[in-house]
Amino acid sequence: MGGTRQFPLERVDGFRWRIPRESRPGMRVDGLVYADDLLIRDIQADQALEQVANVAHLPGILGLSLAMPDIHWGYGFPVGGVAAVDPDEGVISPGGIGFDCNCGVRVITADLSEEELRPRLDRLMDALARAVPTGVGSHGRLRLGPGDLERVLTGGMRWAVEAGYGRPEDLERAEEGGCMAGADPACVSQRARERGRDQLGTLGSGNHFIEVGVVRRVYDPELAGAFGLREGQVTVMIHSGSRGLGHQVATDYVRLADAEARRLGIDLPDRQLACAPVRSRVGQDYLAALAAASNFAWANRQCMTHWVRETFARVFGVSDRDLGLDLVYDHAHNIAKWEHVYVGGRQRRALVHRKGACRAFPAGHQQLPPRFRPYGQPVFVPGDMGRASYVMVGTQRALEETFGSICHGAGRRLSRSAAKRQIRGADLRRSLAQRGIAVRGAGDAALAEEAPDAYKDVTQVVDVVERAGLARRVARLEPLGVLKG
Amino acid sequence: MTAGAPDRDAGYEILEHTADVGLEAYGPTPAEALRQAALGMAALVVPPDQVRPARRWQVHVSAPDPDLLLFNLLDELLYLHHVEGMLVHDVTVEAEAPGGPGGSGGAPGPGRWSARAVARGETLDPRRHRPGTEIKAVTLHGIALRPEGGRWVGRVVFDL
Numbered sequence: 001m002g003g004t005r006q007f008p009l010e011r012v013d014g015f016r017w018r019i020p021r022e023s024r025p026g027m028r029v030d031g032l033v034y035a036d037d038l039l040i041r042d043i044q045a046d047q048a049l050e051q052v053a054n055v056a057h058l059p060g061i062l063g064l065s066l067a068m069p070d071i072h073w074g075y076g077f078p079v080g081g082v083a084a085v086d087p088d089e090g091v092i093s094p095g096g097i098g099f100d101c102n103c104g105v106r107v108i109t110a111d112l113s114e115e116e117l118r119p120r121l122d123r124l125m126d127a128l129a130r131a132v133p134t135g136v137g138s139h140g141r142l143r144l145g146p147g148d149l150e151r152v153l154t155g156g157m158r159w160a161v162e163a164g165y166g167r168p169e170d171l172e173r174a175e176e177g178g179c180m181a182g183a184d185p186a187c188v189s190q191r192a193r194e195r196g197r198d199q200l201g202t203l204g205s206g207n208h209f210i211e212v213g214v215v216r217r218v219y220d221p222e223l224a225g226a227f228g229l230r231e232g233q234v235t236v237m238i239h240s241g242s243r244g245l246g247h248q249v250a251t252d253y254v255r256l257a258d259a260e261a262r263r264l265g266i267d268l269p270d271r272q273l274a275c276a277p278v279r280s281r282v283g284q285d286y287l288a289a290l291a292a293a294s295n296f297a298w299a300n301r302q303c304m305t306h307w308v309r310e311t312f313a314r315v316f317g318v319s320d321r322d323l324g325l326d327l328v329y330d331h332a333h334n335i336a337k338w339e340h341v342y343v344g345g346r347q348r349r350a351l352v353h354r355k356g357a358c359r360a361f362p363a364g365h366q367q368l369p370p371r372f373r374p375y376g377q378p379v380f381v382p383g384d385m386g387r388a389s390y391v392m393v394g395t396q397r398a399l400e401e402t403f404g405s406i407c408h409g410a411g412r413r414l415s416r417s418a419a420k421r422q423i424r425g426a427d428l429r430r431s432l433a434q435r436g437i438a439v440r441g442a443g444d445a446a447l448a449e450e451a452p453d454a455y456k457d458v459t460q461v462v463d464v465v466e467r468a469g470l471a472r473r474v475a476r477l478e479p480l481g482v483l484k485g
Numbered sequence: 486m487t488a489g490a491p492d493r494d495a496g497y498e499i500l501e502h503t504a505d506v507g508l509e510a511y512g513p514t515p516a517e518a519l520r521q522a523a524l525g526m527a528a529l530v531v532p533p534d535q536v537r538p539a540r541r542w543q544v545h546v547s548a549p550d551p552d553l554l555l556f557n558l559l560d561e562l563l564y565l566h567h568v569e570g571m572l573v574h575d576v577t578v579e580a581e582a583p584g585g586p587g588g589s590g591g592a593p594g595p596g597r598w599s600a601r602a603v604a605r606g607e608t609l610d611p612r613r614h615r616p617g618t619e620i621k622a623v624t625l626h627g628i629a630l631r632p633e634g635g636r637w638v639g640r641v642v643f644d645l
Contacts, residue, residue, distance in 0.1 A: 100621065137570070272626035413503065
């Protein structure tokens with residue numbers, strides 16, 4: 001927790017650093033960190049490497065304990081960590097997904113240019129702030145009747161579209177089609193339901209946001225065109241997760257996994273790595289609950305998408321279809337997935353934990369929907385509110401080296417209290433406004449916590465991922481308006 | 486770092502983390518350390534002095550070890566905050582080690598630890614209360630409630 005103890009690292013090449021398994025007793029595999037010389041120093045300073053090494057203790061872990069360049073200290077698993085486990089010998093660790101199950105991100109495009117948007121930007125941001133509940137303790141606009149929550153947990157985005165919150169084609173543009181199989185509401189506790197019932201269709205707080213932006217630059221015209229992105233086009237990015245329902249599911253199963261790990265005598269360097277064998281009752285129940293919570297998150301992002309569309313339509317006085325407002329893609333960055341992965345050059349089935357890391361399947365991957373199979377899956381890498389976000393696509397090399405995973409965002413560098421000490425929210429609001437970025441929804445303190453300076457530079461992170469050969473840049477998005485919780 | 490309680494025998498400190506927050510609470514007994522941890526968690530959301538002692542909530546938790554007892558108590562209070570909007574003005578805590586009253590500072594024997602807490606506070610009123618932080622969950626990272634240097638210390642990290 002802080003401190004600058006140097007962790008043993010072996011440089012592999014310009015962007016890869018190995019943590020040898022010999023450096024800690026109990027490590028079953030090496031760790032591998034993707035970073036450049038500058039980022040590795042930040043990473044060393046916040047003790048994230050210790051967590052990468054800790055993950056290597058997990059029974060049944062395959063290949064390597066991986067860390068993306070946006071890695072930072074988490075609890076148990078670092079944020080930006082990826083670990084795959086054997087289906088028979090391996091364990092599932094709820095902390096390896098994080099408390100916000102299926103926190104993820106989606107992008108929508110609008111048939112508008114920045115010039116067309118600007119005159120109505122303030123009105124639009126005000127209207128979005130009214131349309132989408134945000135912030136701590138906010139309540140949703142939806143009143144779920146008896147049985148509705150069950151349908152959300154099993155149906156996810158599918159439920160939302162059928163309930164009128166979206167278009168059928170949206171379902172072709174989401175990881176898992178926005179609805180993960182194997183969800184079992186019976187594995188979701190009463191407490192989780194109580195926490196989630198009023199929160200469907202809410203943004204949340206902290207680093208969640210809805211960002212209206214513009215495609216500032218296209219790096220790969222063919223891929224951008226295939227994804228529906230054009231330079232100068234307005235975009236909307238939604239970053240949110242499963243709200244209190246997911247947080248409670250994670251809490252419930254961290255507790256259960258802790259008891260199971262102790263019962264089985266699984267020795268762990270961090271209690272938060274609490275795990276249960278994949279094949280155990282606890283393991284299977286968690287996977288079923290995770291699928292249900294993930295579906296809640298997909299329904300959540302879908303409802304907000306619907307209100308974004310309605311709001312644009314209202315503000316511009318046309319139908320939402322007239323503005324396009326098509327979903328580009330939706331994917332998770334906190335989740336566990338059954339995938340066919342490469343381990344030591346051979347393909348095999350495994351359960352992949354991604355905590356603050358994204359799936360990035362390349363062109364040709366069979367699990368991609370037909371629309372994306374020729375190109376690969378779009379991956380959205382949000383930066384901080386002042387700079388930029390990127391659209392990327394993964395490579396075959398990522399599939400072979402990182403279980404098809406890449407970074408998820410900028411990664412924090414300042415603690416929230418340090419950010420509040422160093423940055424005045426009111427000054428930040430002013431300086432963003434001077435740069436033409438309208439901010440809504442956050443109080444000054446909350447804004448300071450999420451200041452650009454509190455984050456690493458996402459361009460640096462994306463640079464490393466690209467130069468390491470894991471993904472390619474497709475486009476760069478820049479913010480025009482941000483709605484924060 | 487912020488700290489609570491002018492009494493130097495009992496209090497808490499908020500510990501900074503990159504993305505989350507931790508706290509270290511202390512007191513002469515396990516019960517007092519638990520109480521300080523609860524107050525520290527409450528202070529992260531809305532400072533107790535901004536909360537009126539209008540009503541009471543009772544919680545009762547148990548655990549096979551004192552570390553998990555701390556986890557369970559804070560998790561229970563967090564649940565009441567999220568589902569009932571509970572904000573805390575003050576908390577009283579009684580704790581028992583297996584086989585007898587807690588707080589004597591010895592090693593716990595087999596059996597369950599338990600704690601009973603009464604929180605005085607009120608439900609969140611958006612007109613008067615602006616929560617500083619949304620605590621998503623209590624984590625097990627470094628969770629500890631143990632005797633150290635002649636007092637009881639509780640350590641916990643929250644997911645924000």
